[in-house]
Amino acid sequence: MARSRRVAKKRLATVSDWSTQTVAPRSVCLVIPPSAFLLDERVFVSLGILKVASSLEARGHEVNVLDLSGIENYLDPLREYLQTSTDFAVGVTTTTPQLPAALEVAQVIREVRPDLRRILGGPHVTLCTSALKLERKRGVEGGRAARAVAQLEDAFDVLVSGDGELAVFQALEDDAPTHVDGDDPKGDYFLSDEQFTHSPLPARHLVEMSSYHYEIAGHEATSLIAQLGCPFGCGFCGGRNSKSLRKIRTRSVSSIVSELEHLHREYGYTGFMFYDDELNVSKTMVQLMNEISDLQQRLGTEFRLRGFVKSELFTQEQAEAMYRAGFRWLLCGYESADPRMLINIGKRATLEDNTRCVGLAKDAGLKVKALMSCGHPGENEASIRAIAEWLIKVQVDEFDCTVITTYPGTPYYDVAVPHETLEGVYTYTHPKTGDRLHAYDVDYSSTPDYYKGDPEDGYKSYVFTDHLSSEEIVSLRNWVEKTVRDELNIPFNPSRPAMRYEHSMGQGLPGTILRGAAARRRS
Numbered sequence: 001m002a003r004s005r006r007v008a009k010k011r012l013a014t015v016s017d018w019s020t021q022t023v024a025p026r027s028v029c030l031v032i033p034p035s036a037f038l039l040d041e042r043v044f045v046s047l048g049i050l051k052v053a054s055s056l057e058a059r060g061h062e063v064n065v066l067d068l069s070g071i072e073n074y075l076d077p078l079r080e081y082l083q084t085s086t087d088f089a090v091g092v093t094t095t096t097p098q099l100p101a102a103l104e105v106a107q108v109i110r111e112v113r114p115d116l117r118r119i120l121g122g123p124h125v126t127l128c129t130s131a132l133k134l135e136r137k138r139g140v141e142g143g144r145a146a147r148a149v150a151q152l153e154d155a156f157d158v159l160v161s162g163d164g165e166l167a168v169f170q171a172l173e174d175d176a177p178t179h180v181d182g183d184d185p186k187g188d189y190f191l192s193d194e195q196f197t198h199s200p201l202p203a204r205h206l207v208e209m210s211s212y213h214y215e216i217a218g219h220e221a222t223s224l225i226a227q228l229g230c231p232f233g234c235g236f237c238g239g240r241n242s243k244s245l246r247k248i249r250t251r252s253v254s255s256i257v258s259e260l261e262h263l264h265r266e267y268g269y270t271g272f273m274f275y276d277d278e279l280n281v282s283k284t285m286v287q288l289m290n291e292i293s294d295l296q297q298r299l300g301t302e303f304r305l306r307g308f309v310k311s312e313l314f315t316q317e318q319a320e321a322m323y324r325a326g327f328r329w330l331l332c333g334y335e336s337a338d339p340r341m342l343i344n345i346g347k348r349a350t351l352e353d354n355t356r357c358v359g360l361a362k363d364a365g366l367k368v369k370a371l372m373s374c375g376h377p378g379e380n381e382a383s384i385r386a387i388a389e390w391l392i393k394v395q396v397d398e399f400d401c402t403v404i405t406t407y408p409g410t411p412y413y414d415v416a417v418p419h420e421t422l423e424g425v426y427t428y429t430h431p432k433t434g435d436r437l438h439a440y441d442v443d444y445s446s447t448p449d450y451y452k453g454d455p456e457d458g459y460k461s462y463v464f465t466d467h468l469s470s471e472e473i474v475s476l477r478n479w480v481e482k483t484v485r486d487e488l489n490i491p492f493n494p495s496r497p498a499m500r501y502e503h504s505m506g507q508g509l510p511g512t513i514l515r516g517a518a519a520r521r522r523s
Contacts, residue, residue, distance in 0.1 A: 023172050026088040027062040027517070029081070032207075033094055033101040034074045039493055041070035042212045044223040044273065048122060048164065049093040050202035055165040058200050061172075064516030065206040066509075074101065075108055077513050082112040089172060092156075093122035096238075096407050099444050106155040119171045121160035123238065123245075124444075125152055126183055127409025129161040130242035134414050144426070144441065148408055151445060153178060162244035163191045165199055183244045190244065196228065197251045201259055206515045209267055217328050219304040221271025222263060226256045226288070230277035232310070233346045234335070235428070236373065238409040245409075248281060253288045257295050264299060274307035280318050281310060289321035296326065304328055311357035312349040319364035329397075330361045333371040337390030338383035341376050344430045346411070351390070358394040367397040374477050375404040377412075377428060378435025380467040384476040388483045398490060401480050403461045403473055406439040413439070439463045440470075 030053055032046045046069070053063045066081055068074040090109055094102035106118055131145035140146075152159055158171045162183025170180045170189070182189035191199065204222075214221045228249040230237070239245025263269045279285055296303055303326035309318070311332050322330065334354045336342050342350065349357075361368050370391060374384045391399055406413040406428070416426035419438060428437045440462045459477060461470040468476070485492065 023059070023061075023169050025060040025062065026172055027064070027086055028056055028172070029064045029066055029085060029087045029090045029516075030206075031066045031078070031090060031092045031105055032069055033092065033098045033105055034068045034071055035095075035098055036101070037097045040213075043214045044275065045202070045204065045207050045209065045212055046093060047202045047223065047225055047275070049091070050204060050206065051199065052091065052093075052121070052164045052168050053203035053206050054200035056168065057203060059169070062517045063203065063206060064514065065203070066514055067207050068101075068105075068513065071513065075104060077509050078105060078108055079112055081509060081514060082109060082116075085113060085116070087116060089117035089119055091119040091121060091168065091171075094120065094124045095122060096124045096127065096405075096444050099124055100446055103155050103445050117158065117172075117176075118156045119158045119160060119168075120152055120156040121164045121168070124408070125149075125159050126161040126242055126244060127238050127407060128152065129159070129179070129181070130183060130239065130245075131408045131414050134241050145408060145414070148444070162242070163189055165189075165191060166195075183242055185243050185247060191228075191249060193249050193251070196249045197255045201262065204267075208512045208515065211512045214271070214273065216271035216273065216304040216306050219271030219302075220269055221273055221304070221306075222267070222269050223273040223275045224256075224259055224263070225275050226251060226279065227276050227282055231281065232348060233411065234333075235344065235346050235411040235430075236335075236376065236404040236406070238407045240409070240411050241414060242409060250282055250284070253284050253291055256288060257291050260292065260303070261295060261299070264301070264303075270301055271304045272306075274305065277308060278310040278313070279307045280313045280315075286317060286321045289318075289325040289327075292325040302326060306331065308332060309357070310349070312353040314357045314360055316360055316364070319360045319366060323364045323366060327366060329369060330366045331369045331371060332357060335371065335373050336376065336383065337372075337386040340378065340433065340435070341383050344377040344433055344435050355390075355394055358396065362395075368394075369398040369400070370394075370396040372399060372401040372480075373404050374401065374480075375437070375461060375463045375465075375473050377430045377437040377465065378433065378467070379437075379465045379473065381472075381476060384468075384473070384480060388480045391480075391484045392487050395488065399484060401477055401484075403459055403477055404463060405442075406437075406463060408444075412437055436466055437463055438465065 030049050032049060035041045053065060056063050092102050092105055109116055109118055128145055128148040132149050135143040135145045158176050158178060160167045160171050160180045160182060164182055167180045167182035167189040170176060181187055184190055229245060229247045231246060231248055233240050260272060305325060305327045306329040308331045335345055335347060337351060339351055358368050372387050387401060412428045416428040419425035419427045424441045426439050426441060442462050459474050461473045464470045
């Protein structure tokens with residue numbers, strides 16, 4: 001549907017009462033696209049879009065969630081749903097790796113139900129619009145970010161960047177703009193700490209929680225988010241120029257503990273994955289651990305927890321408090337074992353910080369999963385081999401080692417310039433060391449397999465350096481993977497095949513795919 005090209009920033013007053021009505025109640029379908037690039041698509045539910053769902057429900061809107069995670073022929077149930085849909089709009093969330101599927105979803109909606117408004121939110125649109133803002137600030141016309149946003153505008157009627165919990169209501173207005181900016185801290189859609197604390201919990205009742213499978217030390221587990229944002233500036237990390245992804249927003253400790261209690265009482269979970277960027281950037285982290293310990297005593301049960309920390313901020317007090325609260329695993333993005341690479345990445349942490357972090361965790365009884373990556377500016381054979389040497393030396397319990405991708409919204413992407421001689425190649429130069437990273441201009445709308453390959457030589461690299469070709473980076477990454485797993489006796493992570501939806505006459509879509517008012521009517 002045609003609409004004027006305008007961007008909404010300020011439309012709603014600051015909202016603390018989530019039941020305040022600003023848009024006449026409508027029926028909305030929210031779609032979770034598949035993630036075929038993952039080894040297992042049904043591990044963690046998509047909490048962001050479920051937060052949007054709960055915001056809509058709190059204001060009287062009818063919400064249906066179409067969860068296409070792990071569905072091989074995901075367009076078939078989508079078509080079946082659309083044929084009888086009474087919705088006003090369909091909202092889709094997408095990360096960059098999910099983009100090919102999200103665009104296919106948009107195309108099917110356009111074909112089957114062109115009358116439905118198509119809304120796109122999530123990390124990819126947020127990253128692309130933040131990159132576009134930076135291009136405009138730098139005076140770049142018709143750059144990569146502009147082309148990426150134009151591609152999204154062609155597929156969707158309304159783009160929502162940043163926080164979606166309040167912005168979604170603007171997207172549902174009769175005269176909705178093409179862009180709703182929830183990534184502006186000065187706007188009324190950007191959540192404050194107070195709004196984050198008092199916002200409704202994710203609408204987990206709109207997905208089949210039992211179809212997701214994750215365990216922590218034998219405890220059935222699910223995920224939650226205690227805080228938003230990461231303040232650090234790692235070059236490979238998305239959202240470093242996005243306020244909603246970089247500015248820390250915290251919830252009260254009591255609200256986090258209440259969510260844990262709700263998940264335990266409602267679903268029986270005793271395992272919890274904190275999907276925050278780094279738990280220990282919050283000054284109330286130890287207090288939270290202590291209150292989680294108290295909650296378990298009150299409930300007469302034991303939890304098992306996992307979460308991420310920042311190595312240079314990690315302390316003995318934090319490690320011991322985490323263990324008391326039920327943590328048995330700690331994850332940390334150490335990324336490299338080469339001091340120059342750590343500088344080029346912008347980690348702030350030193351190799352000594354990273355080694356100390358592993359030691360503190362192990363001394364407290366915590367197992368460590370190290371998140372490593374290669375393909376950074378100036379990367380060379382010695383810097384990648386150092387990863388294996390360090391992982392073996394500190395005796396990690398699990399690890400990932402990936403080839404980085406230059407996403408829109410990452411410094412490696414946002415400030416890269418066209419290569420001086422190679423067409424279709426962009427070059428990022430570190431401002432201090434002068435080390436360079438070259439990246440092929442990837443069409444993220446049609447390249448779904450760049451993110452994370454299969455352990456048997458399935459990785460692809462779209463980056464190279466002045467010292468290593470793309471193929472050499474992949475070969476060395478594979479050597480790290482095999483060497484460390486063999487030396488430390490760590491098995492490869494198993495994959496789980498996708499499910500296939502089979503239409504059954506008169507039965508409607510199963511609860512693993514559709515939940516909400518439409519599903520209740522059909523049953």
